[in-house]
Amino acid sequence: MIKSRAAVAFEAGKPLEIVEVDVAPPQRGEVLVRIVASGVCHTDAFTLSGEDPEGIFPAILGHEGGGIVEAVGEGVTELAVGDHVIPLYTAECRVCKFCTSGKTNLCQSVRATQGKGVMPDGTSRFSYQGKPIYHYMGCSTFSEYTVLPEVSLAKIPKDAPLEKVCLLGCGVTTGIGAVLNTAKVEEGATVAIFGLGGIGLAAIIGATMAKASRIIAIDINPDKFAIAKELGATEFVNPKEHDKPIQEVIVEMTDGGVDYSFECVGNVQLMRAALECCHKGWGESTIIGVAGAGQEISTRPFQLVTGRVWRGSAFGGVKGRTELPGYVEKAQTGEIPLDTFITHTMGLEDINKAFELMHEGKSIRSVVHF
Ligand code: NAD
Ligand code: AHE
Ligand code: ZN
Numbered sequence: 001m002i003k004s005r006a007a008v009a010f011e012a013g014k015p016l017e018i019v020e021v022d023v024a025p026p027q028r029g030e031v032l033v034r035i036v037a038s039g040v041c042h043t044d045a046f047t048l049s050g051e052d053p054e055g056i057f058p059a060i061l062g063h064e065g066g067g068i069v070e071a072v073g074e075g076v077t078e079l080a081v082g083d084h085v086i087p088l089y090t091a092e093c094r095v096c097k098f099c100t101s102g103k104t105n106l107c108q109s110v111r112a113t114q115g116k117g118v119m120p121d122g123t124s125r126f127s128y129q130g131k132p133i134y135h136y137m138g139c140s141t142f143s144e145y146t147v148l149p150e151v152s153l154a155k156i157p158k159d160a161p162l163e164k165v166c167l168l169g170c171g172v173t174t175g176i177g178a179v180l181n182t183a184k185v186e187e188g189a190t191v192a193i194f195g196l197g198g199i200g201l202a203a204i205i206g207a208t209m210a211k212a213s214r215i216i217a218i219d220i221n222p223d224k225f226a227i228a229k230e231l232g233a234t235e236f237v238n239p240k241e242h243d244k245p246i247q248e249v250i251v252e253m254t255d256g257g258v259d260y261s262f263e264c265v266g267n268v269q270l271m272r273a274a275l276e277c278c279h280k281g282w283g284e285s286t287i288i289g290v291a292g293a294g295q296e297i298s299t300r301p302f303q304l305v306t307g308r309v310w311r312g313s314a315f316g317g318v319k320g321r322t323e324l325p326g327y328v329e330k331a332q333t334g335e336i337p338l339d340t341f342i343t344h345t346m347g348l349e350d351i352n353k354a355f356e357l358m359h360e361g362k363s364i365r366s367v368v369h370f
Helices: 042-049 097-101 111-115 162-169 171-183 198-209 222-231 246-253 268-276 301-305 320-333 348-359
Strands: 002-008 017-023 030-039 064-072 084-087 126-128 131-133 145-149 153-156 190-194 214-218 235-237 260-263 284-287 309-312 342-347 365-369
Touching: 002 145, 002 348, 017 145, 017 348, 030 084, 030 162, 042 348, 064 145, 064 162, 084 162, 084 320, 153 320, 162 171, 162 320, 162 342, 162 365, 171 198, 171 260, 171 284, 171 309, 171 320, 190 198, 190 268, 198 214, 198 222, 198 260, 214 222, 214 246, 222 235, 235 246, 246 268, 260 268, 268 284, 342 348, 348 365
Parallel strands: 190 214, 190 260, 214 235, 260 284, 284 309, 342 365
Antiparallel strands: 002 017, 017 126, 030 064, 030 145, 030 365, 064 084, 084 153, 126 131
């Protein structure tokens, strides 16, 4: 057992508490990682709110981290002590039906136990005062030390700054990947992006990489427009400034609708608007936002009958172990400007401030340093 400073979510809706937890050694196929830094994603706040059907407490949240391998369990073959890694909430085992399908990044090798807050053997490596603390999304990066299956770690070059490339563990990769891998936006296409947090802004980068002709950035918080513009958005829409439904506004702006839209908020009404602002006959809408328990999407089936397509994207369709090193390289060359996303940094003791800043709409990404 080792001691680790961690921010524990003891109960839904309560601030995290910084305590010293016990971390058991990595078992067969597992790796102990020292987390150097972790971004705070809206999904952490979503689960903490109690809205996540898979939310389980007490747990150590966090899934956007960067760290260094501290120890490896028996049978670990591709990672060694000292390797730099990014934890993956979407594992990549390379042998399951999903990994070998060539159709999805949704590896299922550890997904069932991950969703129950435990390691593949059904137990937790974390405990506090002798009682188990659950893992979260297979990552638990709000802890100085965490344990993950080897298949849930992408090895990255040692010269990549972990306090920046940690953002590739979720938000930035998700937004870019949704545009390039899931929607496969092509040169000249028109794009609407709903929600300009870490995910939506990264989707703007993806649309810029794809050479979209118009990138319409939509948010109810106009403070987000400046960064959206810096990243390549060409038009800006605040739904609060319009009386008519936002899908009608976008359809009018684009002679019948956009080629591609992305919902990056997690609001089911907005998901409908994002679909319905797509062009008849070919427009495609990708849901990235995560909606709470019991929420459902709806639209007239006629929207689909007349050629619009509704799809979703998890981790941008990216296979983490294979593809994340390429994203890290793009960050290293400046093609993915991670600095633009990091609006705040703080020590673990101030992690609750990161949630406050997010809820107040003041941050894009807060990065917690250990
Ligand atoms: P964020 O809080 O940083 O940003 C959300 C943005 O949406 C804010 O700028 C906010 O002002 C804006 N917004 C809120 N209501 C709006 C409305 N009605 N119309 C327009 N804009 C509105 O969040 P984030 O970290 O960027 O995450 C966004 C969503 O993506 C969350 O639901 C998160 O859980 C989800 N997510 C999904 C994946 C995935 O793999 N599918 C990965 C990461 C995050
Ligand atoms: N646990 C929730 C769903 C949460 C969800 O949709 N998670 C996204 C990643 S959000 C990252 O910030 C995802 O990739 N899901 C795919 C998966 O396998 O979890 C629920 O509704 O139960
Ligand atoms: Zn996330």
